[in-house]
Amino acid sequence: MRTIRRLPTDEAGPAPLSPGPPRPRAPLSRGNKLFLAGFFLGLAILVVGNLVHVPFAIMSPGPTMNTLGKVPGEANGSTLISVKGLPTYETEGELSFTTVSVLGGPGFPVDAFDVVWAWLDPSKDVLPVDQVFDPDASSERIAEENAVQMEGSQEEATAVALRALGEPVKTHIEIAEILDEAPGKDALRVGDRIVRVGDTTVTTPDSIRTALQSVRPGEPIEIEVTRAGKPVVADVTTMTGSGGRTALGVILRLDHDFPATVTINAGDVGGPSAGLMFALGIYDKLTPGPLTNGRDIAGTGTIDEEGSVGPIGGIRQKMAGARSGGSEYFLAPVDNCPEVVGHVPSGLEVFAVGTFKDATNVVEGIASGRTSSLPRC
Structure with missing residues (x-):
């Protein structure tokens, strides 16, 4: 008979083993140290890059809008250009104005990473x-000026298109806004039509600016306006404007006596650079037969009372936006040609225009398929 001996136990089970001495931790390798240093450096750069604002503006391609079609994004599908008071005709194809998205201005700062990514994108400019x-200028002031410029471009486009059709149009220079700091703000009113500045009869906004230089900033000058159809004459104190020039402290716009009501709904887009395409869109709606013959044409350019097409900013972005929007043809102001050369997107033909007449000739040439003799950049 064998005797079995039991080891001592308690009610909780076997007696625990006593822990041994702690093992020393292995030191970090050089590679691990470099990895951690790189990780935390990258994290710091990421945080700083997203928090630090930099004094740059980024210009990117924006959407296009067809002046012959509906307003994009509107539930009721309203027409971008509508005309009342004159006969209108069916159109085809597209006459689109192009836009540029700008980040980095007042109220919309960009960070370092925004700028780096923009530098890497050939369609963007920094x-x-x-x-x-x-x-x-504040963001509010910039928005107000862009709105006034857009309104002015629509007025001038309408005047140019109607005159091209032989319709009579009389032009007035009107006060659109009076700055709070203008010393003569009590003598002037929004809506005043300026008739004379000093001894100069007003014909254009530039004639006003030139006439004001006959006095020094802070001195008064006699201004004649038409207010509610009646003449008003007042001595208006001037102020120092940009470049130290004499100014009134007002924002001007063109106002016209039109034989028809032309309404343009461009949404939130601001600035003057859609003037040429507005004029073409109005002209197409008021002339028999589609001007484009169904072609998809985009373009850009300011337009003035004489029908001259002026240069704009962001031409590279506007060409890229036009091609992304499906356009095969593009109208560019002739003064922008140096920026056009070497930057035309594949599949886009670019034509140079200097006047509204040039633009209608180019569109008609595109419509007929005869583009070989048209002016290009």
Whole structure:
């Protein structure tokens, strides 16, 4: 008979083993140290890059809008250009104005990473913010000026298109806004039509600016306006404007006596650069037969009372936006040609225009398929 001996136990089970001495931790290798240093450096750069605002503006391609079609994104599908008071005709194809998206101005700062990614994208431009925006202007002031410029471009486009059709159009220079700091604000009213400045009869906004230089900033000058159809004459104190020039402290716009009511709904787009395409869209709606013959044509350019097409900013972005929007043809102001050469997107033909007449000739040439003799950049 064998005797079995039991080891001592307690009610909880076998007696625990006593722990041994702690093992020393292995030191980090050089590779691990470099990895951690790189990780935390990258994290710091990421945080700083997203928090630090930099004084640059980024210009990117924006959407296109067909002046012959409906307003994009509107539930009721309203027409972008509508005309009342004159006969209108069916149109085809597209006459689209192009836009540029700008980040980095007042109220919309960009960070370092925004700028780096923009540098890597050939369709974007990075410029010092002071080259794009007035450093002393607020975001509200810039928005107001863009709205006034857009309204002015629509007025001038309407005048040019109607005159091209032989319709009589009389032009007036009107006060659109009076700055709070204008010393003569009590003598002037929004809506005043300026008739005379000093001894100069007003014909254009530039004639007003030139006439004002006959006095020094802070001195008064006699201004004649038409207010509610009646003449008003007042001595208006001037102020110092940009570049130290004499100014009134007002924003001007063109006002016309039109034989028809032309309404343009461009949404939130601001600035003057859609003037040419507005004029073409109005002209097409008021002439028998489609001007484009179904072609998809985009373009850009300011337009003035004489029908001259002026240069614009962001031409590279506008060409890229036009091609992305499906356009095969593009109208560019002739003064923008140096920026066009070498940057035309594949599949886009670019034609140079200097006047509204040039533009209608180019569109008619595209419509007929005869483009070989048309002017190009």
